[in-house]
Amino acid sequence: MTYCVGMMLNRGLVLMSDTRTNSGVDNISVFRKMYSWSVPGDRIIAVMTAGNLATTQAVVSQLEERTKAPDERDNTLLKAPTMFQVATDIGRLLRATIDDRQAANGHQGEARFSASIIVAGQIAGMEPRLFMIYPEGNFIEASWDTPFFQIGETKYGRPILLRGYDRDMSFEDSVKLLMVSFDSTLKANLSVGLPLDLMVIENNNFIPIHQYRVTADDPYFNAISSSWGDALKNAFHSLPDYSFKSEQG
Amino acid sequence: MTYCVGMMLNRGLVLMSDTRTNSGVDNISVFRKMYSWSVPGDRIIAVMTAGNLATTQAVVSQLEERTKAPDERDNTLLKAPTMFQVATDIGRLLRATIDDRQAANGHQGEARFSASIIVAGQIAGMEPRLFMIYPEGNFIEASWDTPFFQIGETKYGRPILLRGYDRDMSFEDSVKLLMVSFDSTLKANLSVGLPLDLMVIENNNFIPIHQYRVTADDPYFNAISSSWGDALKNAFHSLPDYSFKSEQG
Structure with a gap:
């Protein structure tokens, strides 16, 4: 399993993801699920992934390869004019990657290679945006009515997010809130595990103002x-x- | 969906269940999911059900019918010598009920008619016991290492139970804890809904010492x-x- 949260605040975007992958409880590994691409002054794009690891790594590798030679390729994180275009491209790539595996494996592949992705970022001159991409390749966008997305093992950590979230909160408080949400999830589901990756993106600041890995010996966590x-x-x-x-019926 | 919790305390058993059933979000009803049979001085047996409503009602109706003519029938809640026998009987009945529907509906019935049941109670001269019965008809028993069982939508309300439970707690505190757990679940999943049924069974007291229905206008809830x-x-x-x-990596 996996647990990732992407959150919109008035002052920017905050992302947190775990790193545990498992293929059965007897086969557990640590893999990064948060990636970002930044062009100082122009754009920052971050993604977090949940689902089949081969699928999500294939998507991220393809995104990464495209950024290496942006001049030779059409669709690239570094050239898309809007975050909507970025989400559209990543959705198409995700769908194509899953389709490819399904075609090679027949019916039994339908659920096995599934994955979903949170995309967050900002392009200069536009608002920061937050998307959740489904395995089908389509996606939804966060708004102030629903200002955070969770993927993976979403339920244990959700009540505290619903109660504690405030769009005006400081980045420090949002990190505290995410740590509590992740702690509740870690306590209940062994397939979500430390270390955790944290990234804080301030509005109109196209490099992350804070990146941190929370390890098992982290004193704050x-x-x-x-x-x-x-x-x-x-x-x-x-x-x-x-x-x-007084209450007896 | 459904949410039911059965909890063992030093002083007895506490049960809470919601009453919402749904067949799609456009077809929501209120049905009781908690039932009990009591023989003052001899035994009290309570069950809570989750899953396909036709299945669980059929199981409960059969249990109920057997208690009406205990002399004519073999397996009955009112005559089984131990709670283990009670759980075994209910498990067999549940499995037979699901099997019957599957046989009549072929492969597509496998998941559709599934259900699970929490059984709690005490027979005079023996300890109170708490069981969770799977759709397969087998079951597990609570112990002080795992002193409560949840069925249905278990995740949203689990973190507070893990943190707040204490086997020494008063009945009043256990009810407060369950109300918080149910409140978190209700807030996150529309398919769990008020009213809630509550039952408190004190050790060696074979009638419930407290039964209450929490409605939408309940001031305490x-x-x-x-x-x-x-x-x-x-x-x-x-x-x-x-x-x-201080934390920056």
Whole structure:
């Protein structure tokens, strides 16, 4: 499994992904799932991937290859005029990659090679944008009504995002929120695992202002993980007490 | 979907279930998913069901019919000598009910008629016991290492259960914990819905000491739902702040 979150804030975009891949619980590895391409002053594009690792690595490798020789190729992260075009291209590439594997493997390949991708970024002169691309190659875009996307193991970490998210929050608070969300997910699903990758993209600043890998011995993440248990217990005890008498039906 | 939790405490068993059933989002109904049979002084047995409604209602109706004429029938909730026997019988009944539908509908029936059941109860002279029955008819039993079972939409409400559960907790606190867990689930999945059914079974007390239906206008549930958001925000702000400088990799 995988857990990735991409979040829009007033001040920019914040992305976090885990690195665990597994093919059964007896075959676990660490692979990066977050990639970015930056042209200072012009654009920054970041992607996070979930799903079949061969598929997502093939997509990222093709994206990477295209950026190496942008003059010789048509569709490239570095030349697309809008983020919508970027998402369209990546969606087409994802669909083609999955199709290719399915064609070679028949019906049984339909679910096996599936993958989804979060695309975030900004091109100079335009707003930052956040997309989620489905295995079918189509995609949806975040708005202030739905300002974050999750892919992979989304459920355990979702309640705290729904409660804690605020579009005005500082980058520091958004990172804290993501750490709590990831901690809840890690505690419940072994197929999501450390280290975590973090990237913070400020509006109109086309290089990431913060990139960080959270490892198992990270003091901040460990402090969050241990104090969140206590904080939740305090929160729980601060709630009004249930009484059998007054409520009895 | 559905959400049901059965929980073992030192002082007894606590069960909560939602009542929403759906066949698509355009066909939503309210059906009870919690049933119990009690013989004062001798035994109490409660079941909660998730999955195909026709399957679970058929199982419960058969259980109910057997209790009406226990002298004429072999396997009955009211005569089984142990809770293990009760779980075995219910498992067999569940498997037979699903098999019957699959036989009548061919391959396409395999997943459609599936269901799972939580069984909780106590027979005089023995410990209270808690089981989770799979669609295959086999089952597992809770222990102090894994003292609660969830069926249906289990993920959204799991992190708070993992953090908040304590086998020594009072019944009142366990109800508060379940209300928070259900509130998180309701907020995230429309196919889990109010009203909620609650049952509290004290050790060696073979009638429920508390039964209650939480409706949409329940003041306690609404207080929990609204104050939990604030309590979580306070808990979040009580955590150490992230700093870009000290952590930068």
